[in-house]
Amino acid sequence: MTTTQDTTTPSDKTSGVTYTPEDGLLLEVEDLYVEFHTPDGIATAINGVSFDLHQGESLAILGESGSGKSVTAQAIMGILDMPPAVIPGGHIRYCGQDLLSMPEDQRRRTRGPEVSMIFQDALSSLNPVFPVGWQIAEMFRMHRGVNKSDALEQAIRLMERVQIPAARDRVKAYPHQFSGGMRQRIMIAMAIALDPAVLIADEPTTALDVTVQAQIMALLDELQQERQMGLILITHDLGVVADVADRIAVMYAGRFVEKADVVELYSAPAHPYTRGLLESIPRLDQKGQTLAAIGGLPPNLMRIPPGCPFNPRCRRAEDVCRRDRPELREVVPGRFAACHFAEEVINA
Amino acid sequence: MPEVILSAQDLVKHYPIRSGVLRRVAGQVKAVDGVSFDLHKGETLGIVGESGCGKSTLGRLLMRLEEPTSGKVIFGGEDWSGASGRKLRQMRRNIQIVFQDPYTSLNPRMTVGDIVGEPLEIHSDVVPKGGRRKRVQELLDLVGLNPEHINRYPHQFSGGQRQRIGIARGIALNPSVLVCDEPVSALDVSVQAQVVNLMEKLQDELGLAYVFIAHDLSVVRHISDRVGVMYLGRMAELGEEDEVYSRPTHPYTQALLSAVPVPDPTLRGKRDQIVLQGDVPSPANPPSGCRFHTRCWKAQEVCTTDEPELELRPDGLGAHLSRCHFAEPRLILETVDVSDLEPDTRFAGTEVQDMSDLGAGLGAAGGGEDLGSSAADAGVERSSALHPDTDQAPQDTTRLVDEQPGDDRPTR
Ligand SMILES: Nc1ncnc2c1ncn2[C@@H]1O[C@H](COP(=O)(O)OP(=O)(O)OP(=O)(O)O)[C@@H](O)[C@H]1O
Ligand SMILES: Nc1ncnc2c1ncn2[C@@H]1O[C@H](COP(=O)(O)OP(=O)(O)O)[C@@H](O)[C@H]1O
Ligand code: SF4
Ligand code: SF4
Ligand SMILES: [Mg+2]
Ligand SMILES: [Mg+2]
Numbered sequence: 001m002t003t004t005q006d007t008t009t010p011s012d013k014t015s016g017v018t019y020t021p022e023d024g025l026l027l028e029v030e031d032l033y034v035e036f037h038t039p040d041g042i043a044t045a046i047n048g049v050s051f052d053l054h055q056g057e058s059l060a061i062l063g064e065s066g067s068g069k070s071v072t073a074q075a076i077m078g079i080l081d082m083p084p085a086v087i088p089g090g091h092i093r094y095c096g097q098d099l100l101s102m103p104e105d106q107r108r109r110t111r112g113p114e115v116s117m118i119f120q121d122a123l124s125s126l127n128p129v130f131p132v133g134w135q136i137a138e139m140f141r142m143h144r145g146v147n148k149s150d151a152l153e154q155a156i157r158l159m160e161r162v163q164i165p166a167a168r169d170r171v172k173a174y175p176h177q178f179s180g181g182m183r184q185r186i187m188i189a190m191a192i193a194l195d196p197a198v199l200i201a202d203e204p205t206t207a208l209d210v211t212v213q214a215q216i217m218a219l220l221d222e223l224q225q226e227r228q229m230g231l232i233l234i235t236h237d238l239g240v241v242a243d244v245a246d247r248i249a250v251m252y253a254g255r256f257v258e259k260a261d262v263v264e265l266y267s268a269p270a271h272p273y274t275r276g277l278l279e280s281i282p283r284l285d286q287k288g289q290t291l292a293a294i295g296g297l298p299p300n301l302m303r304i305p306p307g308c309p310f311n312p313r314c315r316r317a318e319d320v321c322r323r324d325r326p327e328l329r330e331v332v333p334g335r336f337a338a339c340h341f342a343e344e345v346i347n348a
Numbered sequence: 349m350p351e352v353i354l355s356a357q358d359l360v361k362h363y364p365i366r367s368g369v370l371r372r373v374a375g376q377v378k379a380v381d382g383v384s385f386d387l388h389k390g391e392t393l394g395i396v397g398e399s400g401c402g403k404s405t406l407g408r409l410l411m412r413l414e415e416p417t418s419g420k421v422i423f424g425g426e427d428w429s430g431a432s433g434r435k436l437r438q439m440r441r442n443i444q445i446v447f448q449d450p451y452t453s454l455n456p457r458m459t460v461g462d463i464v465g466e467p468l469e470i471h472s473d474v475v476p477k478g479g480r481r482k483r484v485q486e487l488l489d490l491v492g493l494n495p496e497h498i499n500r501y502p503h504q505f506s507g508g509q510r511q512r513i514g515i516a517r518g519i520a521l522n523p524s525v526l527v528c529d530e531p532v533s534a535l536d537v538s539v540q541a542q543v544v545n546l547m548e549k550l551q552d553e554l555g556l557a558y559v560f561i562a563h564d565l566s567v568v569r570h571i572s573d574r575v576g577v578m579y580l581g582r583m584a585e586l587g588e589e590d591e592v593y594s595r596p597t598h599p600y601t602q603a604l605l606s607a608v609p610v611p612d613p614t615l616r617g618k619r620d621q622i623v624l625q626g627d628v629p630s631p632a633n634p635p636s637g638c639r640f641h642t643r644c645w646k647a648q649e650v651c652t653t654d655e656p657e658l659e660l661r662p663d664g665l666g667a668h669l670s671r672c673h674f675a676e677p678r679l680i681l682e683t684v685d686v687s688d689l690e691p692d693t694r695f696a697g698t699e700v701q702d703m704s705d706l707g708a709g710l711g712a713a714g715g716g717e718d719l720g721s722s723a724a725d726a727g728v729e730r731s732s733a734l735h736p737d738t739d740q741a742p743q744d745t746t747r748l749v750d751e752q753p754g755d756d757r758p759t760r
Contacts, residue, residue: 064537
């Protein structure tokens, strides 16, 4: 691993395996599929998703609830419940090594020191019966074999780093004794404790007030710069993306329908869904705006419509859309969209 | 300005905190602590503020779902604070409420027809028995739902559709005021606009006045004529939409506005960002003087001792209500007036349509879309497991208006 780090050197890692990104390429997800086999049928939650992530880069995955964002994250982390989940195809390579074919104990050792995740709901992902400081310290003990008092000391430093006031006095406090914002900071502390190269943040601020959201996003941004992590930010908030991400992938019914540089995507979306989303959100800096809503609902993943999955809601749809599935393709250099009429949409 | 239809006068709601085995009152949560405003006929008053600042409690007080500790609610010139029995019922006819969470606020065991028609049963003089089914179907049609779905159950609808059911129920009695507590917060972005557009359409057609409670400042700006910003149970600033958003004078409003992310990456790093330190203090023990002084970067000695009044203070162009000793306007974000612009409707529409007709994966067996099986069933479980009488802050979303104690509703 080549990330700069304050406390760790690769030899600290008990795994013994070192991972070196080539040309800064940390993560490659290639044609990934995830299905859920349920009594009611097979839900295809991820339907051929591909992307890369480099050191120091922030990629936003934007989508509405149920579009497959969290499942993508869980597949990368290797924490999907299997069954009901099945991965019928695809590769997830970390520094060139396929995580999906790796022996489970080797893969487990990547969780934390290499790839790490902040969960959507901080309260339910912290253990309520242990003090937070102890929970952080435990990570140092398990992964680095540090002794108890040193681990606690490192935990305190980390809590200070994520701006928990009076961290030393609070190291023995339990999760419920912290506010929502502070719990989210503690989640962040735990996620970055082992200096991961890749950090996945799944809706890290969705449950928080805007003022707290601003603090948390600022902190994440700072940490990413400082450690040159690759950040995957999962969100449904077009505002948050605009503030943080370099690149964005828009997800709809388990597929990426558009992938682009953030500035370009906002100025000229290439997919009708992205366009519709941008027109349906009220903006703080506008008055007298008429909202144009996308009609209908995202599809049931057990019955994804034939042709373009967006066609029942798309105003631009033609016969070909109900028949042929558009592939994600490069429309103009660096811009990808899965729409038969992407050229027209991007110029609209 | 049109006549005042509803007015809150110095409303206060304190909840006792009990502790120890004897459950002695150890303190008071000052959820709402002296809030006054007027609501005019046909207008929308937005209420914003951080979690726990008292927005939902205020909504419940307006509806008289909760007895105020002190203060009055005046409706149509009459004081309804002490009303009970018939008088209270009569008032409820005119003020209805729509709750936050479309997953838990509807009774899972009632059909849509029963849910929307229930107010008509309770207020049986409004529509004669024989005409009620027809009225319910009209209401469903009005909110963009298929009237033929009258016999379906809530779990057969999506979140946005459920919110429409809640709205249909809210307007069943032709109220003049609709209190909406976070009506679109639980909805996905693409569906949120459908419901917002519907609410605007209904307001135009029915002349409704809305109290629109939400934490999303962009949505509130979009829908509101006037806006009140709450902090720790009090109104920090109150004015026309433009006054509050373009010329805010209270530091809290300024900080709140500056924290809202704007969906425009070219503004990154160029916005005036005020990052507030620390959390909101406990409403059980609000700071002395100005309640915001513990987080305010402008605080002076006087702020810790003297509470500022909510009064007209100059905002650069005129003056509007603000509760700060050192109120002065600060431009957080340049506002673009886009009211002349026709929206681009080539890819999304502005009309309010029946979502179920689009058939986006809706199952023939009854709208069993994506949310249908998992989320909806979870919703059913959640609502049946509710204990409305717990000590905690009520889950505003879990109760329906007419299930409140004090409302002598007929047994069915
Ligand atoms: N029945 C109750 N008993 C005790 N405390 C209560 C009760 N209802 C509300 N509170 C407290 O009053 C304060 C205001 O609550 P309220 O629900 O009005 O907040 P809110 O502004 O609606 O917040 P949110 O944005 O999270 O919905 C909170 O501190 C809450 O815990
Ligand atoms: N354990 C599970 N069993 C069955 N279906 C699941 C499971 N986890 C997720 N899904 C389904 O996969 C789809 C994508 O879910 P998710 O990735 O959580 O969406 P989001 O984009 O909101 O994070 C949803 O339709 C969800 O219901
Ligand atoms: S392929 Fe057709 S239906 Fe799909 S987004 Fe493009 S225009 Fe719409
Ligand atoms: S009165 Fe003082 S503490 Fe309160 S908002 Fe104004 S400057 Fe800040
Ligand atoms: Mg998710
Ligand atoms: Mg509330």
